[in-house]
Amino acid sequence: MKNHVLGLNTLLLHAAGDRDPVTGALSAPIYQVSTFHRDHENPSKYDYSRSGNPTRDVLEEYIAKIEGGSRGFAFSSGMAAISSIFFTFSPGDHIIACRDIYGGSYRFFTQVLKQWHLDIEFVDITDNEAVEKAIKSNTKAIFLEIVSNPFLHIADLKGILDLCRKYHLSSIVDNTFLTPYYCRPLELGADIVLHSATKFLNGHSDVVAGLAAANSPELADKIGFMQNALGTILGPQDSWLLLRGLKTLGVRMERQSSSALKIAQWLSQQNWIRKVYHTAFPAHPRREILNDLSSGHGPLITFEVNHPDIADNLRRRLSIPAIAVSLGAVESILTHPATMSHASIPAVVREELGITDNLFRLSVGLEDPADIIHDFDQAASC
Numbered sequence: 014m015k016n017h018v019l020g021l022n023t024l025l026l027h028a029a030g031d032r033d034p035v036t037g038a039l040s041a042p043i044y045q046v047s048t049f050h051r052d053h054e055n056p057s058k059y060d061y062s063r064s065g066n067p068t069r070d071v072l073e074e075y076i077a078k079i080e081g082g083s084r085g086f087a088f089s090s091g092m093a094a095i096s097s098i099f100f101t102f103s104p105g106d107h108i109i110a111c112r113d114i115y116g117g118s119y120r121f122f123t124q125v126l127k128q129w130h131l132d133i134e135f136v137d138i139t140d141n142e143a144v145e146k147a148i149k150s151n152t153k154a155i156f157l158e159i160v161s162n163p164f165l166h167i168a169d170l171k172g173i174l175d176l177c178r179k180y181h182l183s184s185i186v187d188n189t190f191l192t193p194y195y196c197r198p199l200e201l202g203a204d205i206v207l208h209s210a211t212k213f214l215n216g217h218s219d220v221v222a223g224l225a226a227a228n229s230p231e232l233a234d235k236i237g238f239m240q241n242a243l244g245t246i247l248g249p250q251d252s253w254l255l256l257r258g259l260k261t262l263g264v265r266m267e268r269q270s271s272s273a274l275k276i277a278q279w280l281s282q283q284n285w286i287r288k289v290y291h292t293a294f295p296a297h298p299r300r301e302i303l304n305d306l307s308s309g310h311g312p313l314i315t316f317e318v319n320h321p322d323i324a325d326n327l328r329r330r331l332s333i334p335a336i337a338v339s340l341g342a343v344e345s346i347l348t349h350p351a352t353m354s355h356a357s358i359p360a361v362v363r364e365e366l367g368i369t370d371n372l373f374r375l376s377v378g379l380e381d382p383a384d385i386i387h388d389f390d391q392a393a394s395c
């Protein structure tokens with residue numbers, strides 16, 4: 014019993030702030046405040062909410078514990094997390110990033126950091142040799158998503174972390190898709206993990222937020238400095254909502270993932286389907302690498318229908334999934350990458366990447382899978 018390690022579901026409920034030290038309340042108080050009285054005899058650790066807020070602190074300590082990091086951070090969005098972390102680098106630094114990257118990160122790297130003379134090079138992250146070849150004397154970090162959007166290509170995180178150790182590079186993982194429930198990159202040796210908490214971590218389509226954790230106090234100090242300097246903080250109300258959403262991360266991921274597998278299997282048997290991508294399918298490329306990194310597969314399914322009329326039918330006639338950008342919510346969300354998440358990519362490049370007008374990504378929610386299947390069946394067969 015001595016060395017009993019708490020399970021993740023227990024941690025998700027009790028990692029922080031589940032009992033207010035003053036009143037015993039089972040949820041953290043929302044300190045909706047901008048500034049704090051300075052008592053000269055007995056100064057509080059807080060002075061101004063950009064620099065520190067007790068509700069945000071509970072969330073930041075919580076994510077640090079869940080990820081196994083030395084310190085956590087709550088940002089106003091996933092992009093605020095990414096930008097604050099990248100502004101800790103200096104002009105002239107070279108950073109390697111995965112080619113299949115989230116569109117907002119691509120825009121930030123190519124349209125903001127470029128002007129700032131940060132040299133970001135996009136490399137096929139599933140090709141460790143290509144990654145190693147891209148390393149230069151001024152390379153400072155590798156930034157990657159483990160599972161790519163929309164084709165769910167799998168990065169060999171352990172191999173990439175070996176390269177980072179060999180060449181003394183920082184490793185930054187955008188783990189939005191797998192969440193700490195399935196994969197904790199800091200435990201595998203990554204330096205920084207970040208999430209768009211807007212997605213699975215909050216899970217309820219009602220908050221835009223980012224979370225991050227760093228594995229060393231030095232890195233954490235740099236990120237904390239930037240968070241305060243840029244003001245990319247999450248407000249107290251949203252911090253509280255996120256704490257509430259996170260409690261159920263485990264049950265949501267388990268249920269949504271098992272529904273997704275059923276729906277993916279059904280989709281792959283339909284005659285209007287050209288191809289279904291799901292990381293739990295035995296034929297999914299590099300599935301064994303993911304199995305070694307992650308204890309689950311998550312609720313995302315990408316599929317291509319075989320005719321533009323079917324694509325039209327789905328977009329017009331589905332009644333249960335919202336047709337929307339975003340993912341990871343308790344409600345199912347269907348995204349049409351060509352006109353939504355990847356619309357800013359030129360059409361020629363999109364075709365090259367295989368993002369045709371017939372391609373969809375489904376983030377399966379908590380609805381009964383039979384109802385989602387029925388909905389797709391009626392929409393496609395009109």
Ligand SMILES: *Cc1c(COP(=O)(O)O)cnc(C)c1O
Nearest residue numbers: 090091092115187189209211222
């Ligand atoms: C949504 C998303 C982001 C950006 O997060 P926001 O909360 O929308 O700013 C970053 N990375 C990935 C993988 C995402 O899905």
